[in-house]
Amino acid sequence: MGLPVIPEAAHAGPSHPSGYELDGEWHPRNLPPPPRPPAAIAVLFAKGDVVLYHSAQGAPIPAEVLVVHNDDMPPYYTIRCEGVEKQVEQHRLALSLADPYLPGRSRSEEARISEADALYARKLEEDERTERRRRESMYTFKCCICQERCPVEGSFTAQSCDHRICSECFVGFVNADLSQEHVRCPHEGCGQPFEAAAIFDALVRYGQRDLAARFADARTEEALMADRSNFRRCPHPGCNYLFAWREGDRKHFDCPKCEHAFCLACTAAEGGGSGGEGVRVSPAHPGRTCAQRADELRRDADERRRFDEWQQNNSRADELFAEYVANDQDTRAAAQ
Numbered sequence: 001m002g003l004p005v006i007p008e009a010a011h012a013g014p015s016h017p018s019g020y021e022l023d024g025e026w027h028p029r030n031l032p033p034p035p036r037p038p039a040a041i042a043v044l045f046a047k048g049d050v051v052l053y054h055s056a057q058g059a060p061i062p063a064e065v066l067v068v069h070n071d072d073m074p075p076y077y078t079i080r081c082e083g084v085e086k087q088v089e090q091h092r093l094a095l096s097l098a099d100p101y102l103p104g105r106s107r108s109e110e111a112r113i114s115e116a117d118a119l120y121a122r123k124l125e126e127d128e129r130t131e132r133r134r135r136e137s138m139y140t141f142k143c144c145i146c147q148e149r150c151p152v153e154g155s156f157t158a159q160s161c162d163h164r165i166c167s168e169c170f171v172g173f174v175n176a177d178l179s180q181e182h183v184r185c186p187h188e189g190c191g192q193p194f195e196a197a198a199i200f201d202a203l204v205r206y207g208q209r210d211l212a213a214r215f216a217d218a219r220t221e222e223a224l225m226a227d228r229s230n231f232r233r234c235p236h237p238g239c240n241y242l243f244a245w246r247e248g249d250r251k252h253f254d255c256p257k258c259e260h261a262f263c264l265a266c267t268a269a270e271g272g273g274s275g276g277e278g279v280r281v282s283p284a285h286p287g288r289t290c291a292q293r294a295d296e297l298r299r300d301a302d303e304r305r306r307f308d309e310w311q312q313n314n315s316r317a318d319e320l321f322a323e324y325v326a327n328d329q330d331t332r333a334a335a336q
């Protein structure tokens with residue numbers, strides 16, 4: 001039933017304030033609704049409302065209305081407040097301004113929305129990463145070996161001269177002559193030696209583990225150790241696994257060969273700190289920092305010391321008892 005369209009001619013003037021006549025029928029005028037009575041000062045609450053409970057003292061606390069008791073006017077309520085159910089009078093409750101749930105949304109809806117938010121945030125992050133990769137892959141350089149434009153991403157960059165070689169050429173270039181003492185930059189007029197550790201690292205990164213191992217084997221131990229700060233061997237006795245590592249790299253090391261794990265620069269001094277605060281290789285302590293590991297060692301040492309003391313005192317007691325028994329026998333023998 002739509003509102004009647006009022007023809008201009010039939011439009012009633014101010015003399016007919018409440019309606020107009022058309023085709024012999026009286027049509028009430030579409031009057032604006034009467035003004036609402038002013039809102040009641042006390043807001044009556046319903047079951048499930050989230051409200052603020054004003055106790056006699058302290059700040060108002062969010063609460064949930066469980067039951068509305070209409071025995072009298074105004075009603076009183078059973079609310080749950082900080083996990084406790086209590087009955088309170090109307091004037092103790094107010095509309096929650098700090099309502100954690102947006103009006104009109106149920107808890108499950110709220111949970112669904114925050115989950116959607118998290119998903120969206122993850123998607124944004126992923127998009128950003130993809131975009132960064134895309135931008136990076138947009139940059140290419142002219143590889144001095146294959147003379148082609150190759151992506152910057154994943155290429156080998158020499159630390160000594162900043163020259164780049166594409167990954168395929170790099171692998172082939174290193175593989176071509178493993179017996180050379182140094183691998184030198186092939187860029188025209190350069191010839192700077194590449195760091196052995198950087199070569200090794202890149203080969204591992206390109207999935208060329210075998211070639212990396214052959215590269216290391218072809219170098220004398222002196223040549224490798226000239227790069228000492230960048231090369232490490234697995235600390236497990238007899239393992240000898242070689243890997244590139246420098247200050248600031250991850251301390252935790254899982255050996256792929258012997259499967260032992262180590263902390264490569266542990267500041268947890270062995271022996272409860274009495275030996276000084278040395279940096280050394282120690283067994284891995286996953287999930288704990290070196291400082292936490294140091295605390296643990298200190299506690300263990302304390303415990304051991306207390307046990308030793310206890311044992312010492314106990315054996316002293318044994319001695320005293322043996323002495324007492326011997327004396328007692330002497331006394332009895334003398335008495336007979």
Ligand SMILES: [Zn+2]
Binds near residue numbers: 144145147148150169
């Ligand atoms: Zn190339």
Ligand SMILES: [Zn+2]
Binds near residue numbers: 148167168
């Ligand atoms: Zn290339």
Ligand SMILES: [Zn+2]
Binds near residue numbers: 161185186190191192
């Ligand atoms: Zn160079």
Ligand SMILES: [Zn+2]
Binds near residue numbers: 258
């Ligand atoms: Zn190992």
Ligand SMILES: [Zn+2]
Binds near residue numbers: 251268289
């Ligand atoms: Zn450590």
